[in-house]
Amino acid sequence: MHFLNYLLEFLIMLFIVSILGYLFSVLKEKIDLYNNRVTISSKKVSQNFLDEIDLKAFKLGNIKLTIGDRIKIYLKDKDPVKGVVLGAKKYDNSLVILTLEDKILELNVTSIKKLKIISRYGKLF
Numbered sequence: 778m779h780f781l782n783y784l785l786e787f788l789i790m791l792f793i794v795s796i797l798g799y800l801f802s803v804l805k806e807k808i809d810l811y812n813n814r815v816t817i818s819s820k821k822v823s824q825n826f827l828d829e830i831d832l833k834a835f836k837l838g839n840i841k842l843t844i845g846d847r848i849k850i851y852l853k854d855k856d857p858v859k860g861v862v863l864g865a866k867k868y869d870n871s872l873v874i875l876t877l878e879d880k881i882l883e884l885n886v887t888s889i890k891k892l893k894i895i896s897r898y899g900k901l902f
Contacts, residue, residue, distance in 0.1 A: 806899040830864035845898025851891040
């Protein structure tokens with residue numbers, strides 16, 4: 778019986794520590810976003826590439842997107858694509874994303890059928 782009590786206390790402590798870790802990571806993302814820094818783990822994305830992108834925060838239809846948001850894009854003629862928003866090129870009328878396979882895609886806005894936000898960078902829920 779004592780073993781179950783210790784195990785329960787240990788599991789509760791692990792749960793609390795994991796929640797605190799999540800809150801601290803979101804708080805770090807908020808501070809980075811406030812200071813105009815976004816951490817994207819990729820070998821292909823460099824600061825020079827990010828400087829070439831025109832818009833870091835923009836509105837696509839009724840959806841407001843910023844750099845670092847995780848999205849799923851349903852295309853008109855292809856399979857859906859999941860990735861992280863890197864920005865938009867205003868004059869090319871394209872959306873630049875980094876896919877899960879570490880590929881950079883520039884998608885024309887007219888080829889997008891539907892867009893779904895999976896998670897926002899620096900948001901709790």
